[in-house]
Amino acid sequence: MRTYYIALLVGTLVARADAGSMAEPTSVAYELSVTTRSLVDQTNKGIKRFPRTLKTNAEADEERVFGVNLGFVDDFLESLSQSSQIRHMLNERTSAKDAYKVFKVDEVTDNILESAQWKQWASYIAKLNEKDPDESVAAAMTVAYGGDGVAQIVAKAMKNPNTKIAAEKLEDAQLTRWIKLDSNPAEIFKVLKLNEKTDDIFNSPQLGTWTSYLKKYNEKHPTKQVSEMSVFTKIYGEEDFVKLLASADDNTAVVKKFKDELVKRWLGEPTHTLNIFNNLKLNEAGDDLLANPVLTIWVKYMKAFNKEYPQAETTMIQTFTKSYGDEKLATMIQAATKVEETKDFAKNLQTAQFNQWMVDKKTPKDILGVLKLNSQTFTDNPSVDIWRAYNKAYTKDYQKETFQIYRLRTSNFARDRNRETQKRAGRVGKVPDLYDETLKYYAKTFICTHGWDFKARGRGDRTNHTVRGIGCKGQLNAALNRDKGVYTVRISKHQSTHNLSMGPDEYTCYAKTRKIESPGIKRVVRNAKNNLAYLKEVPSKPLQQKDVENMIAEMRRETYTSSDDVRVSQLLQDFGEGPGNAVRIFRDPATSLTSCITFQTAHMIRMARMFAEAL
Template sequence: ELARQLMRFYCFILLLVLSLLSCNNANPAAITSSYIKAKSEASNHVANAHVRRHLSTHERFVEEGNEDSFEERTINMKLPDAAKLQSLINFQPLKKLAANIQKSTSDNQKATKELFESLDVGVVGSGIFQSTPYQTWAKFVTKVYKKNPEAGQAAMFSILRDHYGDEPLAKLLAEARRGWGTATEAKQFESIQLDNWLAHEKTSDEVFSLLKLNVDEDDLLKNPLLSTWMSYEKKLGTENPNHALLLKLRERYDDADLAKMLVAAKNDRSTQVIATHVERAQLESWLNGKKTTEDVFKLLRLNTDTGVDLLKNPALKIWMKYVATSGQNAYQLLLLKLRTKYSDEQLAKILDVAARDSNVRIEVWKLEGAQHNDWLGGRASADSIFKLLKLNKEGEELFKSPILDTWVNYVARLGKKNMDETMYSVMKKYYSDEKLEEMFAKAKNSIFTRKLASDLEQEMWRSQGKTADDIFKFLNLDKKDAYKLFDDPKIVTWATYVNRLNSLKKIPDDFALISELEKRFDDLDLARMLVYAHPPRETKSAITIMQELQFKKWRAKGWTPTQVESSLEKQSPDNVLNWSVRQAYKMFSE
């Protein structure tokens, strides 16, 4: 009796597995025979009797015209040997799936399918899970399978898969995962689909092809089914699905083209995350393969680019990340590579062009900084770099040189207190003051060189010992009508020079500019001149600052708006500008 019970148990397990297996690739009798070989001859006789009875039941089922339905609800795979079969039986998720699929062959399944067809649920494509027919159908299934909801889900999945097919259904599920109110249900169906493939022993490549990802050459990373495939990779126990995807991509692209594709994908919000993960996997594969930075430079074909084209190559950024990953300074190493082909002068010109090119993929200022660091390390003087960049050969076109800024920026890095003094001292080695004055005048006509030329001009005046009064006269400001003085842009040039002289004093005077003006004008008249002024737009803010500086000086003296009003009326009671000065100071004081 015990032996009989054991045989019944074995047959139950066998039938459970048979419900998972397709009859397309394996003959049921052969499957039974293969499994029973592990048992004793006496047991075989009993087991075969049970199996024959169940097989005859299946034969009747087929005779009634349900063969296709039966095959679709089973899982198409070859039966493994006894040891593997036992392992499959003991795999809990598949046991659970088998149980649910077995239960779905009941009358409930038949009713579920009939309602699916009568409601025309399958007529709906995109957005099916939000459609009224589907919602009605789902409520019915929930009610019918309320004691076993998982069996209900298995029944629904089986019908949906049979109707749409694996790949179209996967697309619908991917769409529903992103929808409001359908994500949870879609994930549940996807989990069943993945388990179903696993039970079929589908390989990663087979699922990749099944989802037609192998035909999506250009937009693979945008394909919504890619995440389905990667989820299956996880089901298969793949530790890092991103590495698996990297291998797939490498079947289509070499490292250089792949790097460019990933950089482009990272700029697209829809593919940014996956592209970042694959890029990281690519870096890790190089590290694990012990690739040197030189190896990767060549793999990415960066050695074939020249000049600005190298800096525009999308793959350059990935190489620089790899350099950083290996613990080196990417910009310093890139500088060394560029120096094998270009002189410092040529490199400076390349960087100047690159800095103005929006297609350049790196931060050019960092590469220029690496160049400066190298010069600083060699203690190069401002004059030596001026000659290294061949700026001493530019003549009157000095301020038109595209690499003058490279030199100016380096002088700033030297940390001198007065960098204008340093630059002027270098320039006067190659140009007379008369020639420099002409060059400064021309350079001030360009918005790009105006400030530099003005600063150097004022430094030249200072080195010549010119006073504030000298420059006031040099600019012909002494010949201007007092009430039009602040309309002339040259007053700002003079004011800047006054501030320069003051800044170099041991104890600068906060009100030096106003004090210089008060040497020429009464303070109340100066206030009237400032409120009357109609300066051009480019100097308007400077004139406003001068007025505020005068008011600050008054406040420092303790003058109140009432006292100022009294002084104005006392000095010139009929001057119409008194009211404007009083109001301006009153607003300043509030």
């Protein structure tokens, strides 16, 4: 039976120690006030020696740090009583920081709580304050590593089965120490250095420690609850906190919770979406608006606001327009369509802006004024692309309102027109009147989709039954006209009488009118399952039998890479090459047509030979 001789060291361990007993005067004052109280609740006594007591293994009461048995402590305490260095450290009230260096804990690079150096150091700190050993070690570690460092050590040790219990006890001791001091959650927030902006703050172990403390604090103070949101906004300010939240990974549960709480708080005031837009300085974002991560939080709030207050419902375009105006917003959106990260979002916004212009009864001519386009700036102004896109959308909307579908029949280039004009002017000796060839087209002719016979451009696999030429005379002729240097589009001919029924039922029969062009919707319905769900659930686009047939045909093309004949031939070849399998083809010699094909596996042939009577 092994026995341990224990030298109980009591006496002048720690008097009413001042801040210097734990750290240098330059250390964080708040941390010193916390650690001092934990370590100095003892009287100033001289060293008193007690006779060693013989203990059996069954009787030995091993020293415990964080409630975990440290088997080496008995032997270590034996050496403490005999070591002049240790006696000197105790007599001189050596600080935890200095003892930290003596035991070389600073040389440990891996899991600190698993090292012998830390265990020796922790046992020494526990002997300095036997009344609250756990909290004393937690306080000393906070001085050595800082509150944030201890949180990281705990998080790492939690993942190791050998140190998990010690880590849990260490964290609990840290929280208990702060609770006894009634530390303000905002102060602990700073102790853990959560006030220093980091990209991974919402995934940091420091935040986990702080939220655990906040829970204990609120349990202690049920009448003056403190919320996580209030501390974040108090320290960061609402604008910076929202930026921090917007730049974080949206898949994190903590981030989602904060965003929901933020939206709920804004709704409770309530604050109009335009005011929140301005408070977040999104009205100053300029060309970077669509790429600004804060915009996603504002959009989340806008949707919640519209649902809660439908009488004050608003849209992104309406809010953006109030802040930037039509022209500036249009150029911002156009620029964003050329950036890969914002392309789809910008195209959807441009469609929304065009729709708003149409609701406001703005014609393409009106938009020329909005975009400040004229004959002198039309050719080299980048805004001309916006006008052309709106003109196309406006024309399409006009066709929808009148239930007409026009197709481009012919187009004449400005260069061809100039070439003919030069020839005629040369023959009569006049100066030719030339048009700007950068405008590309001089004239276009549009006719009703039933005005000509359909010209097959495919391989003939499927016959097109949608468009039939019935000689409809519906036609629209447009040509450029120049007057005093100003170009305008003039309708030279318009035949609006059709020889077919026109109405919503007929209009929706055309696949062109039911085509989904929104990049956002295309992204959602990219697979067959979501595509079918969209067809069933979204009533904005009329569903025809032809749509389902087209989808099935497309799926077949993606699934099958060869024709039926090729696949049958491959099947026969694979079957025939199997050991013992037999394929017999019976062909009529008169017609050379195959009348029958039989398949017999090797097993079938064996069974037929063994049980011929069954046949």
